[in-house]
Amino acid sequence: MSETIRNIMRLFPLGIVVVTTKWSDNLVGMTVNTFNSLSLNPPLVMFTADKTKGNDVPFIESNGFIVNFVDDEKIFNTFAFKPIKERFKEAKFFEGLDGIPVLADSYAYMEVKKYKTIDIGDHTIVVGEVINGKIVRDNFSPLVYYNRNYWKLCR
Template identity: 25%
Template sequence: MTHVTALDGFVPTPDRQREFRNVLGCFGTGVTVVTCMTDRGPMGITANSFSAVSLEPPLVLWCPAHSSHRFKAFASARHYAIQVLAQGQKDLGLAFAKDGFSFDHCAWEQNEWGVPVLTETLARFECEAHALHEAGDHAIAVGRVLRAHANEGPPLLFNQGTYGTFTPFD
């Protein structure tokens, strides 16, 4: 690895977006599929911009892009679910990245709030929309967690443009 000093680097201007994305990619993330119900039926979108916000009240966030043709559906959804993908679910994440109506690729059911929830993921946060904040070319969607669920197993991770898994130290 090359050593970089605090003085090295670049200004992330519009003409250097690819370079900026590459630097952002140095931060490994989990992979989620966010789902909601629309007039056209259940919709999903793959997102790696997920984070815990607060324990009291229980809040989480994710960041949909304004440029997504699915943005309006998620920005106006009163309820949605955030599913954390497990190792081995890369194809599921890729399916929802390409097509928001990819529910034929997975097991799902509708919860009591009418939200399509994926039944075989590592974790799930069933949320009520709490706040939507504008943030550049994305929005910050904050959800109040109404119910959470977790299964055993390793997560699917995304880092520097590739998918992988987590192996804990002994």
């Protein structure tokens, strides 16, 4: 059934962001296509992290994270495929909430305090409360992830 879910989900366009955190002085960041808003009151957002890869551990063990809204395929690939230690050498960043890195190329970002983590199946749902959000620039062209590729929007 997991193959069936994969084969159908690849035909469903999803938004993508990079979530970052600081985990006992290590800078952590990963590309996710499971980010979504969850509640407006309180202001909650969420993503899911793969337990089988240990992707959830830094987000369970730290107090918050940053959601980086990025429109650059290269950055998404860096934060999905490059070794963890190389990721922040390639991407420019500055410090946000609790010293968590904010990717400087983001067109918007949210500073988020951990609210709850939910252990479910082979993933952990990471829920956070948005403390601050900023639109950095107006000229951006968001990408969506569809059929194992990044696509630009047009109409």
